[in-house]
Amino acid sequence: MDLVAQLEDTAIELINTATMNAFIPHLERHRTEIESVQMKTFKYGETERHMLDVYYPPSGDLAASEKVPVLHFFYGGSFVRGARKLAPPYDLAYASTGAYFARRGILTVIADYRLVPNVKYPQPIEDIRDAVNWVVNNGDKIVEDTPIQADFDNVFLLGHSAGTIYTATLLFHPTLLTSHLRSHIRGVVLKSGIYRFPRNERMGPEHPLLQLYGSWDEVEANQPMTLLEQAPDEHFQGFPQVVMFASQREPDWWMVSNEELREALQVRLGREVPLIVMKGHNHISPHWALWSGEGEEWAEEVTSWIHEKSV
Numbered sequence: 001m002d003l004v005a006q007l008e009d010t011a012i013e014l015i016n017t018a019t020m021n022a023f024i025p026h027l028e029r030h031r032t033e034i035e036s037v038q039m040k041t042f043k044y045g046e047t048e049r050h051m052l053d054v055y056y057p058p059s060g061d062l063a064a065s066e067k068v069p070v071l072h073f074f075y076g077g078s079f080v081r082g083a084r085k086l087a088p089p090y091d092l093a094y095a096s097t098g099a100y101f102a103r104r105g106i107l108t109v110i111a112d113y114r115l116v117p118n119v120k121y122p123q124p125i126e127d128i129r130d131a132v133n134w135v136v137n138n139g140d141k142i143v144e145d146t147p148i149q150a151d152f153d154n155v156f157l158l159g160h161s162a163g164t165i166y167t168a169t170l171l172f173h174p175t176l177l178t179s180h181l182r183s184h185i186r187g188v189v190l191k192s193g194i195y196r197f198p199r200n201e202r203m204g205p206e207h208p209l210l211q212l213y214g215s216w217d218e219v220e221a222n223q224p225m226t227l228l229e230q231a232p233d234e235h236f237q238g239f240p241q242v243v244m245f246a247s248q249r250e251p252d253w254w255m256v257s258n259e260e261l262r263e264a265l266q267v268r269l270g271r272e273v274p275l276i277v278m279k280g281h282n283h284i285s286p287h288w289a290l291w292s293g294e295g296e297e298w299a300e301e302v303t304s305w306i307h308e309k310s311v
Contacts, residue, residue, distance in 0.1 A: 019285050020090060026292035027092040034092055034291065037099035042142070044111065044134035045127065052111035052131055053084050055098035059147040062105065067151045069186075069310040070135065072109045073097055074128050076161025076192070076284075079116040079208040093288065100290045104303045107142075107150045109135055113166070116211045121222060124212075125166045125176055132157070136184050154186035156306050157240075160287060164193030165224060168261075172227035174235065187241040187309045189302055192283055194254060195261040196225040225257075228264055236268045241309050243274045245298055247281040254283075276301060 027034070038056040057068050075082045075094055086093050094110050101108040111131035113124045132155065135142065139152035159167035168190055170177050197209060199216050213219040220226060242265065246258045262275045278286055278298045289295030 015282060016284050019282060020093070020288055023285070023288040023292060024089050024092075027096055027288075030096070030291040031092060034096050034099040037102050038146070039095070039098065040142070042134075042138070044131050047114065049112045049114045050127065050130070051084070052109055052135070053095075053098060054135075054142055055095075055102035055108040055110070056146055056148055057102045057105050057107060062148075066105075067149045068105050068107050069306050070107045070109065070150050070152055070155040071101055071306060072111065072128075072132055072135070072155060072157050073101075074111065074113070074157070074159045074163030074167055075287075076159075076163050077115070079124070079162050079212050081115065082112075082162070084110040084112050096290050097287050100296075100299060101303065106156075106303065106306060107148060116208045119212070121213045121218070122169070122173070122176060125170050125173070128163075128166050129170055129176060129181070132185070133181055136181065151310060153184055154310055155184055156187045156189065156309070157185060158189040158302065159191060159193065161192050161283065164190050165195070168193060168195060168224040169222070169227060171240070172224055172231055172235075174227075174231060182240070183238070185240045187243070187306065189243055189245065189305070190261075191245040191286070191298075192247055192250070193224070193244075193258070193261075195223065195228075195257050197223055198253065225261060225264065228261065228268065231268070233268075239269055242269070243276065243302075243305055245276050245278055245286075245302075247278045247283055247286065249280070249282040 037058070040054050042052055042054065044050050044052055062068065084094050085091060098108045098110050109131070111128065113127035136152050136155065139150060143150055157167050167188060171188060197219055199220070203210055209219060213222060244258060244262055246255055258275060262273050266273050276298065281295060285295060286298050290299055
């Protein structure tokens, strides 16, 4: 990787760390509330990265016969990092997301997936597929010993950054997602994703993108925009509902990628795909802002959208 690319990556890391540190005090003030939400851990595959946490809506907030929607959240981390349980002082990061949506009547699943350099494309996408499939097939096990009734026949997916790239890839890929499993996916929230990667020959083979895909030719053949453009028309029959989110303070080229995907997807689906700008947010701040009382509007919109589409 050349000096320019290294400086760009360093600047991004500094912004991300500053953002996380700024929100830690807000999360700590709500630690008791976040940790009071019931959570169970399950294993969905063979390795230690094949684990998922389920956050349960408080039963006292639900009507006796109410079936709650099911949401999978797939975090980001530039393909190389991320975990459903981060080390202190960041340990509330994704627990706060699970608890936030659970408190709003949504059974929320956060799964780990394997990371670069220990995987190659398409293994991480297979992991998130397998997590969704495991939940669909083990609904009884997930809710046993709880009063929760969950709608495992109609699940929702929410990605962020790398998690969104993997989610979009899963949806657009011709074979990774079976028609049976796709029939269980009611809606998809694509948030803060990149869908076409500008070729940058300055990137060396150690860059996470090239470690994942292997070469620029493979990147361009398998990135979400390419898969969307090359998918046959029948691939979009019965396609899940889609809504997109992008942070206001993303780089300009990032927003261009979101607008390009939205326009192309609208053409393929023959219906509107909303693209909502998260005002005031940078790339990673939306999830860290939860429980702070500010910058939570995007999550309230997701909540309303899920409840509306799950009816």
